[in-house]
Amino acid sequence: MTAPLLDIRDLRISFQARDGQWAEALCGIDLSLEPGKVLGIVGESGSGKSIAMMAFLQLLPRGTRVEGSAKFRGEELIGMAPARIRKIRGKAIGCIFQDPLSAFNPVKTLGQQVVEAIRLHDRTISKRDALKEAERLFELVAIPQPARRVRQYPHEFSGGMRQRAMIAMALANKPDLLIADEPTTALDVTVQAQILDLLGELREELGIGMVLITHDLGVVAGIADEIAVMYGGSVVERGATEPVFYETAHPYTAGLIGAVPTLDGTGALRQIEGTPPSIFSRPPGCAFHPRCGRAGAPCPVDTPRLLDRGGTACACHFPLTETAEAVRPARVLDGDPA
Amino acid sequence: MAMTSPDTAGLPPRRRFAGSRDLWRRLPVTAKIGALMLLFWVLTVLTVSLWPLADPLAMVGRRLQPPSGEHWLGTDALGRDVFARTMYGAIWSIPIAFVVVACAVVIGSTLGALAGFFGGWNDSIIMRLVDVTVSFPPILLAMAVAAVLGPGLANASIAMVIVWWPIYARLMRAQVLEKRENEHVEAAVAGGAGRLRVLGVHILPLCWAPTLINATMDFGQVVLLAASLSFIGLGATPPSPEWGSMISEGATKFYSWWIAFGPGMAILSVVLATSFLGDGLRDLFDRRSA
Numbered sequence: 001m002t003a004p005l006l007d008i009r010d011l012r013i014s015f016q017a018r019d020g021q022w023a024e025a026l027c028g029i030d031l032s033l034e035p036g037k038v039l040g041i042v043g044e045s046g047s048g049k050s051i052a053m054m055a056f057l058q059l060l061p062r063g064t065r066v067e068g069s070a071k072f073r074g075e076e077l078i079g080m081a082p083a084r085i086r087k088i089r090g091k092a093i094g095c096i097f098q099d100p101l102s103a104f105n106p107v108k109t110l111g112q113q114v115v116e117a118i119r120l121h122d123r124t125i126s127k128r129d130a131l132k133e134a135e136r137l138f139e140l141v142a143i144p145q146p147a148r149r150v151r152q153y154p155h156e157f158s159g160g161m162r163q164r165a166m167i168a169m170a171l172a173n174k175p176d177l178l179i180a181d182e183p184t185t186a187l188d189v190t191v192q193a194q195i196l197d198l199l200g201e202l203r204e205e206l207g208i209g210m211v212l213i214t215h216d217l218g219v220v221a222g223i224a225d226e227i228a229v230m231y232g233g234s235v236v237e238r239g240a241t242e243p244v245f246y247e248t249a250h251p252y253t254a255g256l257i258g259a260v261p262t263l264d265g266t267g268a269l270r271q272i273e274g275t276p277p278s279i280f281s282r283p284p285g286c287a288f289h290p291r292c293g294r295a296g297a298p299c300p301v302d303t304p305r306l307l308d309r310g311g312t313a314c315a316c317h318f319p320l321t322e323t324a325e326a327v328r329p330a331r332v333l334d335g336d337p338a
Numbered sequence: 339m340a341m342t343s344p345d346t347a348g349l350p351p352r353r354r355f356a357g358s359r360d361l362w363r364r365l366p367v368t369a370k371i372g373a374l375m376l377l378f379w380v381l382t383v384l385t386v387s388l389w390p391l392a393d394p395l396a397m398v399g400r401r402l403q404p405p406s407g408e409h410w411l412g413t414d415a416l417g418r419d420v421f422a423r424t425m426y427g428a429i430w431s432i433p434i435a436f437v438v439v440a441c442a443v444v445i446g447s448t449l450g451a452l453a454g455f456f457g458g459w460n461d462s463i464i465m466r467l468v469d470v471t472v473s474f475p476p477i478l479l480a481m482a483v484a485a486v487l488g489p490g491l492a493n494a495s496i497a498m499v500i501v502w503w504p505i506y507a508r509l510m511r512a513q514v515l516e517k518r519e520n521e522h523v524e525a526a527v528a529g530g531a532g533r534l535r536v537l538g539v540h541i542l543p544l545c546w547a548p549t550l551i552n553a554t555m556d557f558g559q560v561v562l563l564a565a566s567l568s569f570i571g572l573g574a575t576p577p578s579p580e581w582g583s584m585i586s587e588g589a590t591k592f593y594s595w596w597i598a599f600g601p602g603m604a605i606l607s608v609v610l611a612t613s614f615l616g617d618g619l620r621d622l623f624d625r626r627s628a
Contacts, residue, residue: 059528090530097528102521107543116539117529169529 003074005177005209006033011068011078013048013055015279023279025051027233028068030306033226035176038203038210040220040241042256043230044276049213053179057093058085072177091121094170098182100162104154110165111135111150117172137168141198160191167198171206178210184219196223217256221245229253232277232287239312249314252288286317294318361622369618375611376557379604382428392419394426394579402594412596414587423579424600430580431608434495435560439553441499446506447549453507454514455537465511468504476501480563484572491564491580494573498563502556509552513545520544547623555616558609565605581605 013026026048033039043049054060056070056077070077072088080088089095097103105113114134115127125133131150138146141164154162163183170178180199184192200223203210212220220227220241227244229237229252237250248254255272274291277283283290289299298317306315365373392398397417398409405412411420453464471479480497487493517523518541526540561581567573568582569589576583581601588598 057528059524086530086532088530089528095525095528097521097525099521103525105522105526105540105543108539116531120530120535 003071004032005035005037005073006031006039006211007069007071007074008032008052008056009069009071011052011055011070012066013051013060014065016063016065017280021280022065024282025233025279026055029228029230029233029235031228031235031238033177033209033211035209036203036207037225038212038223040212040214040224040227041230042214042217042220042227044215046276046279047230048233049215049230050181053181053211053213057089057095057179058082087121090117090170090175091173092175093177093179094173094175096163096166096170096178096180096183099186100159100166101154101186103166104162106154109151109153110157110169114150114165114169114172117169121173133172134168137171138165140171140202141165141168143168159187160194163187163191163195164198167195167202171202171208174206176209178208179213180210181213182215183212184214184216192219199223217260229256232282233279234287234315235306236288236316237312237314238306243311247311249309249312249319250316251292251294251318251320254320286315294320364622366618366621368614369621372611372614372616372618375607376615379428379432379608379611382425383432386425386429389425391422391425394418394423395577402591402597404594405596411600412594414584414594414597415591420584420597420600423584424581424604426579427581427584427601427604430491430574430578431561431564431605434491434564435557435608438495438498438502438560438564439557441495442502442556443506443549443553445499446503446508447510449503450507450510450512451514451537451542451545454511455518455533455541461511464507468507471500471504477563477566480567481570481572484567489572489575491568491574494564494567497567497572498560501563502560505552505556506549509548510545513548514541517541517544551616551620551624554619555613558612561608562605565601 008029008031010028010030011026012024012028014022014024016022029048029052031039031041031052041049041052051060055064055066056072058077058080060066066078068078072093077085077088104110108116111131111134114137115130118125118130118133119127134150135146138149143149143161143164149157149161149165154165157165163186167183178199183199184195187195196219199210199212202208203223210223212224214220224241226239227237227241228235229244229250231252237244237248237253244253245257248257252272255270258270259272261269272291277287277290283300285298285300285302286292286295286304289295292299294316296318302317304315304317306313309319362370392409395418398419399413399417401413401415401417403409403413403417409419409421411424414420414423449464453461474482480494480501483497483500484494487496514537518536523536523540526536531540564573565580565582565585568580569586571583571586574580574583581604584601585598585605588594588596588601591597
């Protein structure tokens, strides 16, 4: 297959504030995903990771300016007619949301909702057959007693089971691409692990491409083939999973890795000093430079471009080169601007 | 995959409501009283012609007789039996209140839902219309409309629908505005649902509680307003035993208190019943605003 499953080129998204000022939430990102692969998008709140995915499904509020290109199997999604995009949503691209309780209609049984998801895209399937299919899907995602569970309401499910049901619903129409927006954030750690295992298994069995959006590096480490790290509306580092972890080039990525708590770790949890910039007052040049221990003269002036460095592509004027240095970022913590 | 889940896997699935009996059990006592009173009036409407009552339109005794064993609530200025007239009066008031509330709910909820869901110009036009309507005192607006259309209960009903629909438009719009921000609505859109499906399947079923409560309470208010219009001669026309026009007749015979007493108590009981029941339903369905 020549066309990638998903191909995002220079995607820019801006919102208009009340005072008429345009704020750029996404400043031109490039991402691509081959069929059957898993892309992990990692970043803090407000880094633009969810917005990118909502943009090409046209889920953003009206009045949002979207520029650039996002091709799904070679077909341009940006600016696509509403009737056409509705055929893609839920059919070729399935979505999993962060909070499985609020993402279900509380007054319908889960079976009814899966049936609706199926029949929305194929009217020829009878309700009875669709319900059978719902049971099969529940079994696929390892929900015990599927025949009984399809007749229950969302509030009768536990968090982990609910997320499984959500995955079942997203898979209902055998999508080629699954977008999981923080699928484990609302769950306990042990349940998180189960859900991630499930996603991994499904990907093996069904060969679905996945975009996994998360702020937790640990979540993507085990399952993603590729990782894109986002900060301030840009991709700052991108590459295959192993190089991103072991040959980290961007100081921000290094800071994130350094902030992951370890079981044998002694001493305080490391953090990246400061807070992510607001989209209304993003620093000029490299958005990360006020918080960066390695920032130098060009950083506040010149926005670094994403350059391929062999292992990973990285947008930084002073990338970390040594592996040892990457694991122990020099001054991420004690760089105190105040 | 062996797995334990701390949820309700082992329990039998619950039915939507475990029977209406469950609903009845959870109603407060006052609401039960209200429901029974309302049930009484509904049964009266359905069966009153079978009761052994005097003809409400015929002169059955001497005029202006006080209550007695023969005429429980006495007779009016034309010698008609006030108790029989009061019971027959339900045939007018109760169905009209049903129709008026139903029309107001349907019209108001539809427009309110469209305004809330589509926003923009739809919203502006519909809600400005609502603002204009509610800026008049309800009774004055109803009087004006009824006066223009001419007397008669049908015209009075139209007038009352015009007075009442904006309340439901506002209620439904507020509910839709709130519920459409729910994540499950976004999830439905992401699943490929069209706009009308999103509105009809994923938003409206969550919005009916305040409307139901308000409709119950308004039922009594409509009975009251209908009687008010009849009282000033804009509703039912004279010979028909309508509660408002009966009170109007009684008001001129002040010392024959029983003429107005029957229909007055009837109106009171309906208004009380619906407000009791409405309060009870609010306790059940909409705890936050209680």
